[in-house]
Amino acid sequence: DQQVKQNSPSLSVQEGRISILNCDYTNSMFDYFLWYKKYPAEGPTFLISISSIKDKNEDGRFTVFLNKSAKHLSLHIVPSQPGDSAVYFCAASAQAGANSKLTFGKGITLSVRP
Amino acid sequence: EAQVTQNPRYLITVTGKKLTVTCSQNMNHEYMSWYRQDPGLGLRQIYYSMNVEVTDKGDVPEGYKVSRKEKRNFPLILESPSPNQTSLYFCASSYSGPSNQPQHFGDGTRLSIL
Numbered sequence: 001d002q003q004v005k006q007n008s009p010s011l012s013v014q015e016g017r018i019s020i021l022n023c024d025y026t027n028s029m030f031d032y033f034l035w036y037k038k039y040p041a042e043g044p045t046f047l048i049s050i051s052s053i054k055d056k057n058e059d060g061r062f063t064v065f066l067n068k069s070a071k072h073l074s075l076h077i078v079p080s081q082p083g084d085s086a087v088y089f090c091a092a093s094a095q096a097g098a099n100s101k102l103t104f105g106k107g108i109t110l111s112v113r114p
Numbered sequence: 115e116a117q118v119t120q121n122p123r124y125l126i127t128v129t130g131k132k133l134t135v136t137c138s139q140n141m142n143h144e145y146m147s148w149y150r151q152d153p154g155l156g157l158r159q160i161y162y163s164m165n166v167e168v169t170d171k172g173d174v175p176e177g178y179k180v181s182r183k184e185k186r187n188f189p190l191i192l193e194s195p196s197p198n199q200t201s202l203y204f205c206a207s208s209y210s211g212p213s214n215q216p217q218h219f220g221d222g223t224r225l226s227i228l
């Protein structure tokens with residue numbers, strides 16, 4: 001059973017416009033959420049995170065929104081740039097404890113057209 | 115430079131021939147983890163370690179072993195590799211568990227088991 005879902009495998013946007021990447025989760029114990037970006041032939045790199053005590057976190061062009069009641073989060077990139085073209089993974093974890101695991105979604109391939 | 119180093123980066127081998135993928139981090143991180151990435155499945159956790167001599171299974175541990183004898187190293191061992199273990203593998207580390215810390219990833223090891 002997939003606990004973190006990224007239902008859209010790909011997204012294409014024009015340079016300068018907004019990119020919105022969506023992620024849904026099913027495990028109500030998840031309370032920390034992250035977005036990672038991955039270029040070909042490289043490992044994933046951390047982009048932005050949000051704790052369940054917040055509903056929004058911003059870092060420059062990147063904003064993550066969390067809707068706990070809907071078990072949904074989204075990553076907004078404004079304005080989108082060609083260098084943002086990559087695979088984006090949503091990930092989630094529950095509070096630290098004996099089973100401290102990170103669960104990833106399948107990823108979304110973002111293409112930003114010049 | 116802070117980094118997670120995996121070796122080898124690429125390996126083609128045959129079924130049943132034991133192999134080890136090494137992972138080393140220079141950030142004094144306590145938490146280390148192994149993931150595999152497969153098309154359409156995203157990143158799935160194989161094993162993780164909260165500290166020296168403390169390891170636990172992730173979501174897909176079958177066919178793999180790990181050890182954590184030193185803080186900096188976390189090798190992944192395939193005792194008898196099979197073709198279904200052909201995949202892209204990533205090692206990651208963080209100061210503490212993933213419940214409130216982003217992880218640093220290595221650049222990946224592409225394994226092909228013939």
